[in-house]
Amino acid sequence: MFELILVADWSASSTRDPATPKKDAVWICADLHGEQTVQYCRTRADGIAFIEDWLARGHRTLLGFDFAMGWPAGFAEVLTGERRALAVWDWLAQRIEDGADNRNNRFDVAQEINRAFPGVGPLWGHPAGRSYPDLPERGRDRCDHGVPEHRRVEDYAPSAQSALKLFTTGSVGSQALMGCAALAGLRRRHPSLTVWPQETGFRFVPDTDLIVEIYPSLHEPDPHEIKDAGQVMATARALRAASADWFTAPAVEPDADRIAAEEGWILGVLPPSSCFALPPGTDWTPVDTALETLRRDCAPVTGIEDVPVGTATGRILARSLVATRANPPATNAAVDGWAFDHATLRPGPIPVAPGRAAAGQPFAGVVPPGHALRILTGAEVPAGADTVALQEDAMVEGDRLKLKAIPKAGANTRGAGEDVATGDPVLPAGRLMRPTDVGFAIAAGHGTLPVRTPLRVGVLSTGDEITAPGSLTGIPDVNRPMLLAMLRAWGLAPVDLGCVPDAGNALAAALDGAEVDAILTSGGASAGDEDHLSRLLRDRGGVHHWRIAIKPGRPLALGRWNGTPLFGLPGNPVAAFTCAALFARPALLQMAGAGWRMPERLSVPAAFSKRKKAGRTEVLRARLRDGRAEVFRSEGSGLVSGLSWAEGFVLLDDAARDVEPGTPVPYLSFAALGLG
CATH class of the missing domain: 2.170.190.11 (Molybdopterin biosynthesis moea protein, domain 3.)
Incomplete structure (x- = not known):
């Protein structure tokens, strides 16, 4: 996504650091197309000069700093009258004095900040033996200032320190005061720089140079004699591998717009929607929202090849066809x-x-x-x-x-051309070719057809308890053969990735080695001790949505692994089938070049009674008899026999409703899903 990645480990030191590289100083990694340069800077002025030298080269840049770029709720508004972190940046830039030798006035400015608030605080911490009447030395000496101790993002990065702490071990508040003042000046000199998420909101903005807040402790340091250097190297590499999901995942937060503008966010820290532990008041992701994300983000990835027209059945037409001859050619x-x-x-x-x-x-x-x-x-x-x-x-x-x-x-x-005349449209791009389409193409004069190369989709089962079909022990692997068969029915190229045990390293290795265009996994997507998929996606992957508001279907993860779309399906076969049919199918077909295909639903009278609560879409196994929709005897998702019994789904949206015999209900046949 970016040509150049700059990662800075900042410092609020009041003295010039020694010529010999040391820890707790300014370290910057410049990663240009994966080639890294690490720079030790004795002063912040040297660091800014190093960064500006790189910015002058014109590469599309992601610029990350390891200090808070916002403050807890209410801080900005009291200090500046605006609920914007960038207003605080400008306020600081007018007051912070930062000399070429690192001498600065940050504690004096901190006192001025505290005087704007009621009570005592909110900032605290200063060197012992120095007198700062309006800046408490200890956090417990503060009171009644009205500012929370932490930003929302710090709830999900437990080791992150508060931006209100200015001194002693682990303090980052001084770095934030000095760093944000410096960034305000950098933005004035380089108008192309945009701050995420304060200016962009929780979305990825293409073709823009971005400033982001980072947290190097999220990543294991590279080997280096000085840990700070290893951390900026590892962080730069992680950002190089990041997907657009890192920029959008926090959008599921309640009050997301305010958080983005006022508090900011640490890039790479994902909110609890990534692990099912949603805070009170947070809704599950609606089905339509998850589908829209997939429609937007799963672009076609397949190539184009010409094949003899007689072999094109089941292939996806890459370009629209016009008739090269009339049919009939003559009366x-x-x-x-x-x-x-x-x-x-x-x-x-x-x-x-x-x-x-x-x-x-x-x-x-x-x-x-x-x-x-x-x-x-x-x-x-x-x-x-x-x-x-x-x-x-x-x-x-x-x-x-x-x-x-x-x-x-x-x-x-x-008459000549009664069926089709030369130059008439014949078949549209994205057509999944049927035998009848092959016949039409031949009649219209075509001997070869441009089709999409098959989309390779890997299928992986997880779990120590999973055994091979036919085994009399454990839990038979229903999902993998079933999902592979579904992919074949959709005209895709299934790739069997096997089954891996409940071990994070084994799962990561299997995913890393999958040379495919998309991945379906089953199991491990919840939040238990052995649910390694959810943890790995949180740590290394990118997440679109977790905990979709659908039954059956919890848990369901929609995200990316090394940039490859991944559908973390539930381990329960009924839920896995349902989620693959409703979520994976349209996304995979679009990736394959067939366009976004939502099957047609029929409105039919119900042959059953049901009282449904609001909150989730419910998918009932069903079939039509005498024009009425029957549903399976039990909604229990553990009854695999219901899939064989059913011929389609009844889908009840997230609204509350009472269904009685004769009530119109939406029916979606398996045939419409390509599974008839």
Whole structure:
């Protein structure tokens, strides 16, 4: 996503650091297309100069700093009158003095900040033996200032320190004061820089240079004699591998717009929607929201190849077709009979012209006026004729033809191009080719077709308890063979990735080694001790949505692994089938080049009763009998027999409703899902 990644481990030191590299100083990693340069800077001024040198080179840049770029709720508004972190940046830039030798006035500015608040605080911490009347030395000495200790993001990064703490071990508040003042100046000198999420909201903005807040402790340091250097290297590499999901995942937070503008966020820290532990008041992600995310983010990834038209069944047409020839190519006879020019007939017997016209054996001459010529079905109507009389309505006596009745002009003929004319549209791009489509393409003049290369979709089962089909122990692996079969039915190229045990390293290795375009997993997507998929996605992957508001279907993870779309399906076979059909299918078909395909639902009367609560979409296994929707005897998602019994789904949206026999309900057949 970015050509250049700059990662800065900042410092609020009041003295110039020594010439010999040391820890707790300014360290910056410049990663250009994966090639890294690490710089030790003795002062913040040196660090800014190093950064500006890189910015001047014109690469698309992601610039990360390891200090808070916002403050807890209410801080900005009290200090500046605006609920914007960037207003605080500008306020600080007017007051912070930062010398070329690192000397600064941060504690004096901190006192001025505290004087804007009621009570004592909110900032605290200063060197012992120094007198700062409006800046408490200890956090417990503060009171009644009205500011929470932490930002929302720090609830999900437990080791992150409060931006209100200015001194002693682990303090980051001083770095925030010094750093945000410096960034305000950097933004003035480089207008292309945009701050995420304060200016962008929780979305990824393409073709923009971004400033982001980072937290190097999220990543294991690279080997280096000084840990700070190893951390900026590892963080730069993690940002290089990050997906757009890192920028959008916090959007599920309640009050997301305010959080983005006022408090900011640490890039790479995902909110609890990533692990199902949603805070009170947070709604599950609606089905439509999850589908819209997939529609937006799962773009076509397959290539194009030409194949013989006879082999194109089941393939996805890559480009729209037009007819290269007319069908029929010329006016021809629809029946066996006699051809003549209707306008030239005279009363009485009709003279018969010598010869005949047959399919593939056209008549070479011209039918004389007032004459009839023998013609067979499919034969090109010869020159001098425009009408065909049925053989059953004619009788030949010698060289004369008698007709029971004269047909209308043009009768029993098929006009040239009646089916399709040269240049007419034939089949649209994205068409999943059926045998009938192959026939139409051939009739329209095509011998080869441009089709999409097959989308490779890996299927992986997880769990120590999973055993091979046919085993009398453990839990048989229902999901993997079932999902592989579903992919084949959709015209995709399934790849069997096997089954891995409940071990994070084994799962990560299997996912890393999957050379596919998309991945379906089953199991491990909840929040238990052995649910490694959810943890790995949180730590290394990217997440669209977790905990979709659907039943059956909890848990369900929609995200990415090394940039590859991943559908973390539930381990329960009924839920896995349901979520694959409703979520994976449209996304995978769009990735394959077939476009976003939402199957048509029928409105049919119910043959059952149900009282449904509000909150989640419910998917009932169903089938039609006598035009009415029956549902399976139990909604229990552990009953795999219900999938075999069913022929489709009844889908009840997230609203509360009472269903009685005869109530119209939406019915979605398995055939409409490509599984009939």
